[in-house]
Amino acid sequence: xxxxxxxxxxxxxxxxxxxCVSATAQTLLPVSRxxxxxxxxxxxxxxxxxxxxxxxxxxxxxxLNGLKVIRLLLRGxxxxxxxxxxxxAFQLAxxxxxxxxxxxxxxxxxxxxxxxxxxxxxLPPPLPFAPAPPTAPAPPGSTRTKSGPAAPMAMPALPPNTxxxxxxxxxxxxxxxxxxxxLGHYMxxxxxxxxxxxxxxxxxxxxxxxxxxxxxxxxxxxxLIGPEPVSxxxxxxxxxxxxxxxxTEATVLDVTRTATKTLARVRIKSPKxxxxxxxxxxxxxxxxPLGIVxxxxxxxxxxxxxxxxxxxxxxVIARQAxxxxxxxxxxxxxxxxxxxxxxxxxxxxxxxxxxxxxKRQGILLTSVVPGSPAAAAELKPGDVIxxxxxxxxxxxxxxxxxxxxxxxxxxxNFTVVRPGTAALEAFKIKLADSPEPFFGPIxxxxxxxxxxxxxxxxxxAIAIKPRVAARLGATGGLLIVYxxxxxxxxxxxxxxxxxxxxxxxxxxxxxxxxxxxxxNTSTTVVVxxxxxxxxxxxxxxx
Amino acid sequence: xxxxxxxxxxxxxEEAATGELLTTRVRExxxxxxxxxxxxxxQQELKNMVAGLGTVEAPADFDFKLRARLAASRxxxxxxxxxxxxxxxxxxxxxxxxxLGFAVLMMDVRSRSTDSAPAARASGPASESNSRTAxxxxxxxxxxxxxxxxxxxxxxxxxxxxxxxxxxxxxSNGSSLSQFTVARNGQVKATxxxxxxxxxxxxxxxxxxxxxxPLGTSYQSLKVxxxxxxxxxxxxxxxxxxxxxxxxxxxxPAPVNAGLRDSW
Numbered sequence: 001x002x003x004x005x006x007x008x009x010x011x012x013x014x015x016x017x018x019x020c021v022s023a024t025a026q027t028l029l030p031v032s033r034x035x036x037x038x039x040x041x042x043x044x045x046x047x048x049x050x051x052x053x054x055x056x057x058x059x060x061x062x063x064l065n066g067l068k069v070i071r072l073l074l075r076g077x078x079x080x081x082x083x084x085x086x087x088x089a090f091q092l093a094x095x096x097x098x099x100x101x102x103x104x105x106x107x108x109x110x111x112x113x114x115x116x117x118x119x120x121x122x123l124p125p126p127l128p129f130a131p132a133p134p135t136a137p138a139p140p141g142s143t144r145t146k147s148g149p150a151a152p153m154a155m156p157a158l159p160p161n162t163x164x165x166x167x168x169x170x171x172x173x174x175x176x177x178x179x180x181x182x183l184g185h186y187m188x189x190x191x192x193x194x195x196x197x198x199x200x201x202x203x204x205x206x207x208x209x210x211x212x213x214x215x216x217x218x219x220x221x222x223x224l225i226g227p228e229p230v231s232x233x234x235x236x237x238x239x240x241x242x243x244x245x246x247x248t249e250a251t252v253l254d255v256t257r258t259a260t261k262t263l264a265r266v267r268i269k270s271p272k273x274x275x276x277x278x279x280x281x282x283x284x285x286x287x288x289p290l291g292i293v294x295x296x297x298x299x300x301x302x303x304x305x306x307x308x309x310x311x312x313x314x315x316v317i318a319r320q321a322x323x324x325x326x327x328x329x330x331x332x333x334x335x336x337x338x339x340x341x342x343x344x345x346x347x348x349x350x351x352x353x354x355x356x357x358x359k360r361q362g363i364l365l366t367s368v369v370p371g372s373p374a375a376a377a378e379l380k381p382g383d384v385i386x387x388x389x390x391x392x393x394x395x396x397x398x399x400x401x402x403x404x405x406x407x408x409x410x411x412x413n414f415t416v417v418r419p420g421t422a423a424l425e426a427f428k429i430k431l432a433d434s435p436e437p438f439f440g441p442i443x444x445x446x447x448x449x450x451x452x453x454x455x456x457x458x459x460x461a462i463a464i465k466p467r468v469a470a471r472l473g474a475t476g477g478l479l480i481v482y483x484x485x486x487x488x489x490x491x492x493x494x495x496x497x498x499x500x501x502x503x504x505x506x507x508x509x510x511x512x513x514x515x516x517x518x519x520n521t522s523t524t525v526v527v528x529x530x531x532x533x534x535x536x537x538x539x540x541x542x
Numbered sequence: 543x544x545x546x547x548x549x550x551x552x553x554x555x556e557e558a559a560t561g562e563l564l565t566t567r568v569r570e571x572x573x574x575x576x577x578x579x580x581x582x583x584x585q586q587e588l589k590n591m592v593a594g595l596g597t598v599e600a601p602a603d604f605d606f607k608l609r610a611r612l613a614a615s616r617x618x619x620x621x622x623x624x625x626x627x628x629x630x631x632x633x634x635x636x637x638x639x640x641x642l643g644f645a646v647l648m649m650d651v652r653s654r655s656t657d658s659a660p661a662a663r664a665s666g667p668a669s670e671s672n673s674r675t676a677x678x679x680x681x682x683x684x685x686x687x688x689x690x691x692x693x694x695x696x697x698x699x700x701x702x703x704x705x706x707x708x709x710x711x712x713x714s715n716g717s718s719l720s721q722f723t724v725a726r727n728g729q730v731k732a733t734x735x736x737x738x739x740x741x742x743x744x745x746x747x748x749x750x751x752x753x754x755x756p757l758g759t760s761y762q763s764l765k766v767x768x769x770x771x772x773x774x775x776x777x778x779x780x781x782x783x784x785x786x787x788x789x790x791x792x793x794x795p796a797p798v799n800a801g802l803r804d805s806w
Contacts, residue, residue: 090764099783
């Protein structure tokens with residue numbers, strides 16, 4: 001039974017609703033009614049937000065032919081004895097793989113920096129590591145001057161690019177944001193940053209200002225721009241592979257600067273970050289580039305700042321070829337990131353360890369590569385490098401930056417404190433080229449692994465089985481996948497894609513046939529090129 | 543036997559790679575502890591079994607398909623966030639607004655039928671200025687005004703328009719935004735809107751617009767058979783396309799990662 005009071009309250013509620021609806025109607029009716037009262041709060045217009053276009057971000061299509069892919073197979077960690085068979089569609093001289101990645105057009109409108117994952121395919125093989133002989137210890141307290149190992153550590157400089165281009169023919173195509181297709185010229189790789197530098201014949205790209213480094217701060221919104229595949233659902237019935245430039249939003253987590261206030265690294269965070277974002281170009285909300293994503297860890301990414309990207313490009317352009325990174329031969333960790341226990345574990349004791357941990361300065365060496373410049377100078381695990389050229393080291397970025405300023409072959413001053421001695425020690429060490437100039441960290445531990453035997457110095461070759469050989473018009477032998485342009489082999493006439501069938505009349509079936517070549521006498525090799533046999537004489541003393 | 547010792551030894555056994563020699567300390571412990579020795583044997587057997595299994599290779603187009611799906615998924619999320627996607631709440635809200643509008647319309651129709659007094663139609667040319675107030679003769683509505691244009695603002699027609707019903711709308715002419723309203727006394731009041739924030743719409747990316755381009759290749763997995771030099775061979779499937787940092791051979795070392803470097 002509903003009480004009268006309740007019915008009245010319901011009626012009041014209904015009346016209220018009707019009044020509300022009437023009031024709404026009054027405001028929504030045509031002007032004939034509303035014009036009577038002056039509108040004081042007009043409807044707000046709608047503003048359409050469009051992201052700044054960032055035209056300096058381009059898409060790079062890096063194509064590899066079959067020989068380059070086999071070269072990568074050979075250099076990979078594969079147990080690779082011989083090439084047994086390849087698909088009909090696998091063309092040794094034709095494109096078999098395309099990598100699609102973002103590139104950053106620098107402010108000159110002509111140079112592009114990009115993190116090409118297959119840059120190794122365009123480079124000579126890593127040279128065999130040759131440790132320097134051990135040296136007698138120097139008296140403590142004195143400045144020790146040590147050079148790094150001599151040849152063959154040094155990375156041979158490639159000849160001028162006109163020659164290299166015709167030989168290796170790097171296939172790099174640039175697609176701009178407005179859809180233009182441009183041919184790029186691969187100039188080389190910067191060993192320090194891992195960035196490839198590509199140039200155009202003319203200034204064809206959008207010129208724009210970079211983001212001001214001082215303005216980059218935590219909490220700032222950034223956009224990661226890079227190419228991504230278009231799925232079947234989106235492209236509908238269109239056949240083939242389609243690419244679009246996608247964006248991922250992220251927020252700056254923190255910014256690392258060196259002791260000289262140079263921006264060393266920007267860390268960003270986003271739940272949408274994936275490994276696919278490596279190589280993407282980071283821009284701010286105005287479309288100004290911040291740098292290139294060079295590492296991903298979980299939902300965080302590291303950006304190589306645009307200032308360092310520009311430095312990398314300058315290094316490569318100055319040399320007109322790839323630039324190996326200067327190499328000391330140590331692995332270490334910044335003291336600022338270590339616990340006291342960790343410092344105690346490597347030989348430091350009591351108050352000295354505590355003082356070290358509190359100061360949070362320097363790099364603690366955890367390993368030293370035998371035969372490296374560091375080993376030659378008698379640096380040891382447990383040593384702490386406090387200063388480089390009198391500049392205090394606060395973190396790993398500082399250390400990298402100071403070494404980056406040096407070039408391979410230049411002398412660098414190090415101030416070191418050791419667990420066993422209280423006094424600081426000064427070292428003057430000549431840096432070498434990295435034995436693996438471009439892919440160092442991974443191959444660092446594999447330094448003692450013997451390089452694959454070479455039939456002739458300066459060439460990389462792989463044994464091929466009869467089915468592959470038949471496609472090339474040969475019966476078997478070694479397929480040359482790389483020839484060092486300034487080598488004796490090249491001068492004698494050996495070329496990429498040749499099949500070496502025999503050496504001094506003996507057939508070759510495996511890569512380890514180097515015993516057939518006598519360095520003291522001239523060697524005659526029979527090669528198959530374009531299904532035709534050629535005889536080439538290699539001079540003695542190669 | 544100390545439980546901590548056993549735990550440490552077992553962890554070391556678990557972490558040891560197949561064929562890797564155990565440390566002297568572990569071997570000594572195994573000679574004394576039957577339980578750990580059994581555990582070690584079991585682990586060894588398990589590792590041998592796993593090592594004996596063939597290598598499972600992902601399809602060659604796995605990476606491509608995964609990236610395409612990730613990209614599509616991201617794009618779909620963007621659509622939803624930016625307003626092109628309609629969730630249940632959006633539909634419910636739209637229905638409610640429609641119902642309310644219908645009710646208002648019905649009430650208006652009813653009120654019109656009972657109201658015999660003619661409604662005063664407000665119309666008149668808009669002012670020529672963005673922010674100043676100008677007199678308007680309400681009693682002499684011009685044809686131009688009814689047609690939506692005004693002689694006085696013909697130099698800037700996009701700025702203010704009056705629609706056929708006499709209601710005025712504001713339009714942006716670039717840098718400044720103004721809203722004009724007509725009072726009963728014939729005066730137009732202009733309100734500068736540039737000081738108040740506007741609702742923001744973010745357009746979604748054109749899916750197959752100019753930013754999408756064909757790669758000029760179709761997906762095809764290429765097979766290469768390699769011999770390990772000891773008589774056994776295997777086939778490697780190579781993708782014809784890779785995006786970003788993914789490599790043609792997943793096992794090849796990644797290029798230098800300057801951000802995470804700890805070796806110099």
